[in-house]
Amino acid sequence: MSSPVTTLAQPSVPSAGSAPRLRTPRRHGPRRPRRSVLLTVLTGLVLLYSLVPLAWLIISATKTQEGLAHSFGLWFNSDFALWDNIRETFTYSDGVFTRWLLNTVLYVVVGAGGATLLAVLGGYALAKFxxxxxxxxxxxxxxxxxxxxxxxxxxxxxxFSKMGLTDTPWSVIIPSLISPFGLYLMWVFASEAVPDELLEAARIDGAGELRTFFQVVLPLLAPGIVTVSLFTMVATWNNYFLPLIMLKDPDWYPLTLGLNSWNAQAATAGGTPVFNLVITGSLITILPLIAAFLLLQKYWQSGLAAGSVKE
Structure with a gap:
């Protein structure tokens, strides 16, 4: 009897002239986010809504009083009068615009600065005590x-009328010192930005509360402090209604109230319209705010001291 023979398939051996083919792994790169046409259109409309008034303000500040009435609003006139408008803005009515500018700086430095300081102190105390x-x-x-x-x-x-403080700078500065939103923002920010372990370590090392606050807490609260200061600065710089009811003396007017008085001259009997100076003054007014946002933008995006505490 012949025994069955089992045949095994032998693997194919590549010839000497051909190299074996290796299977290359597939590379899965990060997926590109899908573009939303609706979101792009809405973002463009918001951008257009924000930039068109600014463009109109810049273009109109280059025109004379006559050029404002006889030219298209979103295009330049033949007479470029920007530098003349700036010079006349600072010299008109015995240079009262400079006085209004200094008043606004005073209200911002004392009022907004004090509001930021009180918000930082109160927010830290409410968050950590x-x-x-x-x-x-x-x-x-x-x-x-x-x-x-x-x-x-x-x-x-x-x-303030019963206390005799109306028509004085204190009637604008003292209400500006209170910022409930700034206090709430610093409260929430300090709760997350300042670890309790870091405070305990500083106290164990013998640091007092003031030293702990100024040397440990303040650097961690820097992004929040910048944010609150910008909010309070913009609110004080653009404040109109409070000075309107508090102040009667034009020498204590802020820029918002002073420019409104220039704008109202055209409606008074015998008043001279100075719309070109109102527009130029408005352009000068927003420049410090734009500069502040651009210079302090990096502090908004700066990270906190992550990993400073070992767990």
Whole structure:
């Protein structure tokens, strides 16, 4: 009997002249995000809505009083009068524009600066210290954020009138020192940005509360401080309604109120319209705000001290 023979398939051996083919792994790169046409169109409309008034302001500041009435708003006129308008803005009415500019700087430095300082101190204390009535304070702060500033203007005027502080710089500076939104923002920011372990380590090393605050806490709160200072600075710089009801002396007007008085000259009997100076003054007014946002933008994007505490 012949035994069955089992045949095994032998693997094919590549010839000497041919190299074996290796299977290359597939590379999966990051997927490119899909572009949304609707989102792109909406972003373009928002950008257009934001830039068209600025372009109109810049173009109109290059025109004379006659050129404003006889030219298209979004294009230049034949007479380029930007430098003449700037010079006349600072010299018109005995240079009162410079006085208004200095008043605004005073209100911003003292009012907005003090509001930022109080918001940082209060926010850090509310975030890192425990005391009775903390929830009540939180409710009061949230309620104050919800109340618009214009609703408090008349009661504030009546209170300052009884104290004899109306028509003085203090009637604008003191209300500007209170920023409920800035306090709430620093409260939330300090809760996340300042680790409790870092404070305990500083206290164990013998640092007092003031030294801990200035040397440990402040560097961590820098992005929040810049954000709050910008919010309070813009609010104080553009404040119009509060100075309107508090101030009667034009020497204490801020820029917003002073430019409005120039604009109202055209409606008064015998008044001279100076719309070219109002537009040029408005352009000069927004330049410090644009510069502040551009210079302080990097602090908004800076990270916190991540990893400073070992767990």
């Amino acid at each position: 425990k005391f009775p009535g903390k929830r009540a304070v939180f409710a009061v702060v949230i309620g104050a954020v919800a109340v618009p500033g214009t609703a408090l203007a008349v009661p504030t005027f009546l209170m």
